[in-house]
Amino acid sequence: MPARSPAPEPKKGRKYDQVIRGARSVFMQDGFEGASVDDIARTAGVSKATLYSYFPDKERLFMEVVTCECRKQADGALDEIDQTADPRQVLRLVGERLQQFVLSDFGRNVFRICVAESDRFPSLGHEFYECGPKLVREQLGNYLRCATERGEFEIEDFDLAADQFAELCKADIFARILMGVATSFTPEEARRVIDGAVDMFCARYAASAARH
Numbered sequence: 127m128p129a130r131s132p133a134p135e136p137k138k139g140r141k142y143d144q145v146i147r148g149a150r151s152v153f154m155q156d157g158f159e160g161a162s163v164d165d166i167a168r169t170a171g172v173s174k175a176t177l178y179s180y181f182p183d184k185e186r187l188f189m190e191v192v193t194c195e196c197r198k199q200a201d202g203a204l205d206e207i208d209q210t211a212d213p214r215q216v217l218r219l220v221g222e223r224l225q226q227f228v229l230s231d232f233g234r235n236v237f238r239i240c241v242a243e244s245d246r247f248p249s250l251g252h253e254f255y256e257c258g259p260k261l262v263r264e265q266l267g268n269y270l271r272c273a274t275e276r277g278e279f280e281i282e283d284f285d286l287a288a289d290q291f292a293e294l295c296k297a298d299i300f301a302r303i304l305m306g307v308a309t310s311f312t313p314e315e316a317r318r319v320i321d322g323a324v325d326m327f328c329a330r331y332a333a334s335a336a337r338h
Contacts, residue, residue: 139179139180141170141172141176141180142180144170144171144172145166145170145172145176145177145180145181145187146190146191146194147170148166148167148168148169148170148171148172149161149166149169149170149187149188149190149191150191150195150232151169152165152166152169153166153188153191153235153239154231154232154235157235157238157239157242158184158188158239158242158243158247158250159242159243161184161188163177163178163184166184166187185247185249185250188239188250189249189250189253189254189257192236192240192253192254192257192258193253193257195232195236196254196257196258196261197257197261207219207220209269209272209273210276213273213278213279213328213332214324214328216269216273217291217323217324217327217328218320218321218324220266220269220291221291221294221295221320221323221324222316222320224262224292224295224296225295225296225299225316225319225320228295228296228300229299229300229303229311229316234303234304236254236258237254237304238304240254259289259292262288262292263285263288263289263292264288266288266291266292267284267285267287267288270284270287270288270331271284277333278332278333279331279332279333280331280332280333280334281331287327287331290327290330291323291327294319294322294323294326294327295319295320295323296319297319297322297323298319299311299315299316299319
């Protein structure tokens with residue numbers, strides 16, 4: 127199978143942000159299939175011609191919405207945290223940011239949309255992985271690598287460790303809320319999951335001298 131050609135970067139004109147905000151609102155309300163270009167243009171307050179001048183099709187527009195949101199969330203997960211602080215404190219803060227995103231309306235809706243449309247539009251799932259889970263893995267992996275060099279962790283496979291921590295932060299609550307078993311969680315329930323994630327991760331990877 128030939129390599130998939132990367133999608134061209136969208137034009138960033140003066141109404142770009144306006145289009146993205148309108149598209150985000152419609153996609154989150156109607157899903158990918160239910161969202162119409164007419165509704166997106168009307169919500170964004172632009173003409174269809176203007177919308178198409180930025181994005182050639184609905185698929186590319188949807189992925190730009192997802193990319194913008196995921197990058198904003200991933201950047202915020204570490205940018206405002208002192209990465210030289212106590213490792214348990216850093217992990218707890220990172221875990222809270224990750225958990226807040228996956229449990230948000232946007233995080234849940236995007237996951238559902240990408241899974242529902244993955245057969246007809248495989249690139250949706252691929253792009254979501256690139257700008258979501260993979261980006262988190264890279265940024266968290268960079269922190270873990272630096273912390274390991276400082277002697278705080280004993281890690282050989284940084285990608286695997288980053289993926290494991292991200293999954294631990296979703297334990298119990300993500301599946302229940304995704305399947306509609308629960309609609310929300312109390313701060314205490316969410317904290318229980320994060321505390322367990324930090325404890326388990328440190329029990330496996332914290333440097334011997336730092337485990338106690």
